[in-house]
Amino acid sequence: MTRPRLEAPLRTRLAWIAAIAFASGFPFGFFNELLPVYLRAHGVGLAEIGLLSTLSLPWALKFLWAPFVDRIATRRRWIAGAQIGIAATLGALLLTGAGSGPAFFALVFVLVALSATQDIAVDAYTIEISERSELGPANGVRVTAYRLAMIAAGGALVAASASIGWAAVFVISAVLFLALAGLTSRMPERERAPAAHEPIAEPVRELLARPAIAGVVLFVLLFKLGDLALTPMIKPFWLDNGFSVQQIGWVQTTLGVGASIVGALAGGAATKWLGTWRALWVLGVVQAASNLGYYAAAAAGAPVPLMYASAIIEQFSGGLGTAAFLAFLMTLCSRRHAATQFALLSALYRVAGLGAAAVSGFLTLRFGYADYFLLTFCLALPGFALLPLVRRALASQPAEPEPAA
Numbered sequence: 001m002t003r004p005r006l007e008a009p010l011r012t013r014l015a016w017i018a019a020i021a022f023a024s025g026f027p028f029g030f031f032n033e034l035l036p037v038y039l040r041a042h043g044v045g046l047a048e049i050g051l052l053s054t055l056s057l058p059w060a061l062k063f064l065w066a067p068f069v070d071r072i073a074t075r076r077r078w079i080a081g082a083q084i085g086i087a088a089t090l091g092a093l094l095l096t097g098a099g100s101g102p103a104f105f106a107l108v109f110v111l112v113a114l115s116a117t118q119d120i121a122v123d124a125y126t127i128e129i130s131e132r133s134e135l136g137p138a139n140g141v142r143v144t145a146y147r148l149a150m151i152a153a154g155g156a157l158v159a160a161s162a163s164i165g166w167a168a169v170f171v172i173s174a175v176l177f178l179a180l181a182g183l184t185s186r187m188p189e190r191e192r193a194p195a196a197h198e199p200i201a202e203p204v205r206e207l208l209a210r211p212a213i214a215g216v217v218l219f220v221l222l223f224k225l226g227d228l229a230l231t232p233m234i235k236p237f238w239l240d241n242g243f244s245v246q247q248i249g250w251v252q253t254t255l256g257v258g259a260s261i262v263g264a265l266a267g268g269a270a271t272k273w274l275g276t277w278r279a280l281w282v283l284g285v286v287q288a289a290s291n292l293g294y295y296a297a298a299a300a301g302a303p304v305p306l307m308y309a310s311a312i313i314e315q316f317s318g319g320l321g322t323a324a325f326l327a328f329l330m331t332l333c334s335r336r337h338a339a340t341q342f343a344l345l346s347a348l349y350r351v352a353g354l355g356a357a358a359v360s361g362f363l364t365l366r367f368g369y370a371d372y373f374l375l376t377f378c379l380a381l382p383g384f385a386l387l388p389l390v391r392r393a394l395a396s397q398p399a400e401p402e403p404a405a
Contacts (some may be wrong), residue, residue: 008188010137013129016187017138018145020079020122023180025149027086027115030173031056033154035108038166042098048105055109058116060350066120066343070203070336075125080184082118086111087177094170123346124338127330128190133272135327136279140268143322144261151257190335203337204344215389216332220345221352223284223325226380227318228353230291230373232360234311237294237369241302251308256315263319271324276331277391279324281384287321288380290314291373298370325349331394 031052039049069078089111096104130138157169207213238248271279293310300306333341356379364372 010134013134013188014138014141016129017126018141019180019183020125020187021142021145022149023079023083023177023184024115024119024122025146026153026173026176027111027118028059028146029150029153029155030157031108031112031115033150034158034169037158038161038169039098041161041166044098052105052108055105055112058109058113059119060347060354062116062120063340063343063347065117066340067203069117069120069124069339074189075121075128075339076184076187076189078121079118079125079187080181082114082121083177083181083184085114086118087174087181089114090170090174090177094167094174120339120343123330123342125187125189127333127338127342128335129188130330132276132331135330136271136273136276136323137268139271139323139326139330140265143264143268143319143326147257147261147264203334203340206334206337207332207341207344210332210393212389212392215386216393217348219383219386219390220329220348222379222383222386223280224287224321224349225352225356225383226288226291226376226378227321228349229356229360229379230294230314230376232357233364233369233372234294234314236361236364237298237302238307240369241307243302243307251311252315255308256311259312259316260319263316264323265319267320267323268327270320271327276324276328277387277394280328280390281387283317283320283324284380284384287317288377290317291377291380295370295373295377298368298373328390328394 035052036049039052040046069075089107093104093107093111096107098104126138126142127135153173157172161169210216235248235252238252267279267283270283274282290310290313293306293313297303297306297310329342329345330338332345360372363375367375
């Protein structure tokens with residue numbers, strides 16, 4: 001049995017993962033950072049801009065059509081097809097213009113749906129071309145490329161719009177995705193048996209049959225809960241303590257994102273070195289402990305050095321924990337059903353994040369910033385009690401069968 005399409009060295013495969021992760025992160029930055037600025041610059045009201053967030057629903061519900069991505073066509077065709085669709089939609093958005101109201105917002109919804117579909121296939125492709133021992137570095141590279149794409153779309157292009165105009169921004173974005181589609185069409189793929197003949201619920205049934213799956217699901221919900229509960233209150237904390245938007249932008253966006261990228265790469269390397277289970281322990285503890293930096297800053301009256309240090313440490317540790325966590329989620333997925341299973345697992349922790357964000361403001365008003373930040377540290381601790389079950393689940397993972405030549 002041979003697997004010629006996987007004979008490429010790890011560095012080459014990481015380069016492909018970086019390319020498609022960049023394509024995955026760009027629409028997210030475009031939607032969350034660029035579009036609100038574009039709409040406001042064209043006179044769209046705050047109420048309409050606020051409603052823009054409701055169009056992100058496909059990213060939360062992508063697990064609903066992930067089974068079809070598993071059953072039909074190849075990962076490469078799904079990714080390239082979605083990229084061509086994104087390019088066409090960006091062109092249509094330019095021609096329609098912000099003043100068209102419902103038509104423009106309908107196209108934005110299409111853009112998000114295509115992006116979510118691309119994400120499904122990108123996640124599955126990463127799992128399929130990576131050996132389990134390589135998932136740490138793969139996710140370090142993936143998180144890095146994703147965040148760089150968010151900066152490109154939400155930072156560089158927004159800044160460039162002042163000199164080149166919004167039309168050029170949309171044209172550049174559309175041409176970028178046509179180029180990415182051409183690049184993607186050349187990606188190597190791992191041969192896999194078609195799943196079209198299987199019951200559509202088979203990926204879920206297989207996942208639920210894993211040992212200790214109830215504990216694993218609870219762990220997925222809890223592992224990043226402290227981190228997700230902290231995030232919504234960080235920028236209000238800075239503002240309420242008299243920091244300027246320029247300081248926030250410099251520390252949170254420039255220094256912070258840089259620290260998170262370094263953390264993601266370090267986390268990927270550490271996951272490969274330590275193994276997934278030990279990495280969840282070690283990097284998870286670092287991720288949780290970083291919340292105490294903001295607790296200390298709030299208790300001390302938000303001095304500048306401590307605020308800057310807290311921001312950089314929190315972002316760095318978040319990158320560490322995310323790389324290990326995504327490697328763990330991918331380890332749970334079979335290559336055959338990677339799209340469906342990863343979409344389901346990643347949806348779980350997003351649900352926890354939505355719940356934490358929804359109550360974060362109320363709890364901060366009730367307890368104050370210092371006590372709330374301490375609470376977020378405590379929220380991170382229950383997940384560690386479930387790590388023995390996680391170890392059992394990882395140890396029971398069957399070896400993937402070799403594909404036929």
